[in-house]
Amino acid sequence: MNDLLTVRDLESRFKVGGGLKSLFSPKTYIKAVAGVSLDLKEGQTLAIVGESGSGKTTLARAIAGMGEDASGEVLFNGQNVLALPKSDQKALRRDVAFIFQDAVSSLSPRYTVRALLLEPFQIHGMMPDDPDAEVTRMLTLVGLPATMADRRPHELSGGQARRVGVARALALGPKLVIADEPTAGLDVSVQGEVLNLLNDLREKLNLALLVITHNLNIVRHVADHMAIMYLGRIVEIGETQDIFDHPKHPYTAALLSANPTTEVDVADGRIRLEGEVPSLLARPPGCEFHGRCPFARERCTYDPPEVRTAPDGRRFTCHFPLGPDGTPTE
Numbered sequence: 030m031n032d033l034l035t036v037r038d039l040e041s042r043f044k045v046g047g048g049l050k051s052l053f054s055p056k057t058y059i060k061a062v063a064g065v066s067l068d069l070k071e072g073q074t075l076a077i078v079g080e081s082g083s084g085k086t087t088l089a090r091a092i093a094g095m096g097e098d099a100s101g102e103v104l105f106n107g108q109n110v111l112a113l114p115k116s117d118q119k120a121l122r123r124d125v126a127f128i129f130q131d132a133v134s135s136l137s138p139r140y141t142v143r144a145l146l147l148e149p150f151q152i153h154g155m156m157p158d159d160p161d162a163e164v165t166r167m168l169t170l171v172g173l174p175a176t177m178a179d180r181r182p183h184e185l186s187g188g189q190a191r192r193v194g195v196a197r198a199l200a201l202g203p204k205l206v207i208a209d210e211p212t213a214g215l216d217v218s219v220q221g222e223v224l225n226l227l228n229d230l231r232e233k234l235n236l237a238l239l240v241i242t243h244n245l246n247i248v249r250h251v252a253d254h255m256a257i258m259y260l261g262r263i264v265e266i267g268e269t270q271d272i273f274d275h276p277k278h279p280y281t282a283a284l285l286s287a288n289p290t291t292e293v294d295v296a297d298g299r300i301r302l303e304g305e306v307p308s309l310l311a312r313p314p315g316c317e318f319h320g321r322c323p324f325a326r327e328r329c330t331y332d333p334p335e336v337r338t339a340p341d342g343r344r345f346t347c348h349f350p351l352g353p354d355g356t357p358t359e
């Protein structure tokens with residue numbers, strides 16, 4: 030498999046405050062994503078996992094060249110997305126597609142499915158010779174009948190709308206598809222269908238998939254690799270099965286423990302998270318997870334852990350990683 034995406038030391042910041050009220054609240058920059066490095070090959074699926082506010086959507090936007098204020102390196106097919114001139118960003122939009130989480134509201138109610146599916150071609154000045162045949166091809170690709178072309182979004186079920194969203198994302202033949210909470214708002218019975226569709230399309234079209242989710246069942250269903258984010262940083266990244274079998278970072282273990290269908294074998298049962306997620310405006314010193322970590326020691330309060338690589342290739346940031354029995358090994 031060829032490398033498609035290489036991200037190194039990516040940082041993305043938001044500006045808050047300023048404006049008319051700046052005397053009272055001067056503008057401040059919040060680092061929403063910090064020091065992120067990851068790799069994705071053609072045909073692979075990487076799930077970015079984290080609680081809400083962990084920075085996973087900001088990370089996805091930065092990778093797609095839609096970041097607010099991003100620095101570092103995002104190499105897509107060898108090109109640094111963050112340094113691309115405006116004129117080349119349109120071409121990037123063809124190669125990197127988004128599937129948005131709110132399927133129905135991401136489709137304009139004024140248009141028919143046919144018009145919605147042809148819109149990406151119009152925007153990029155690439156209208157097919159036979160638009161009707163193209164619409165039928167796209168609908169067939171996502172398992173919908175050609176008769177759907179005349180419907181409007183409010184006439185579709187949640188699952189059908191999600192399939193139209195997937196077809197639209199694939200219209201221009203992207204190499205990377207970013208799916209943000211791909212099954213949000215869908216009935217459980219339809220969720221499996223949508224995940225199977227994404228898996229099938231990834232295989233058939235040799236796509237790379239980046240799936241943003243807080244749902245570990247989705248991760249297990251579609252992703253061969255996963256990255257766990259906390260306060261905008263990746264705390265553990267590697268093969269999904271290795272991480273599910275033996276999480277090394279206490280935060281990963283706590284997330285897996287909180288999921289009733291993942292049977293994580295940790296020392297005395299389950300790791301429970303204490304306290305609240307700290308504010309991005311006041312990142313804790315040392316390991317940023319130390320205030321909630323059941324295994325924190327004094328060193329964790331002042332010494333930020335470096336990225337370490339385990340023998341199985343996964344990377345993690347913890348001074349005292351967990352062993353197979355769920356207790357620190359060092």
Ligand code: SF4
Pocket residue numbers: 278279280316317318319320322323324325326329334346347348349350
């Ligand atoms: Fe817990 Fe310390 Fe590891 Fe941070 S470095 S996750 S506080 S044990």
